[in-house]
Amino acid sequence: MDYDETFLKMLQFLQLTYNKFPKFMIEVMAEKYGIPLKEIKPLMLKFRRKGILQILKEEGYTFKLNK
Numbered sequence: 001m002d003y004d005e006t007f008l009k010m011l012q013f014l015q016l017t018y019n020k021f022p023k024f025m026i027e028v029m030a031e032k033y034g035i036p037l038k039e040i041k042p043l044m045l046k047f048r049r050k051g052i053l054q055i056l057k058e059e060g061y062t063f064k065l066n067k
Contacts, residue, residue: 003035007043010035011053015065022062 010033014021023044030040047053056062 003039003043004046006033006035007039007047008052009033011047011065020056020059020062020064026063 007030010026010029014025014029018025026044027037027040030037035043044053048055051066054064054066056064
């Protein structure tokens with residue numbers, strides 16, 4: 001199953017709600033959106049490569065969406 005669209009909707013919700021969010025929030029929300037935990041890492045890598053998900057390393061691996 002392709003979770004790209006669901007993952008993007010989840011990230012958009014996190015961005016609107018928190019602006020910046022830690023990795024554990026992605027994992028917690030994935031469960032609520034029905035995305036298996038084994039899919040999270042590949043999805044995060046894919047979205048980072050596409051430039052959609054930005055990592056803020058100076059803030060302890062906090063993430064945000066590129067505008």
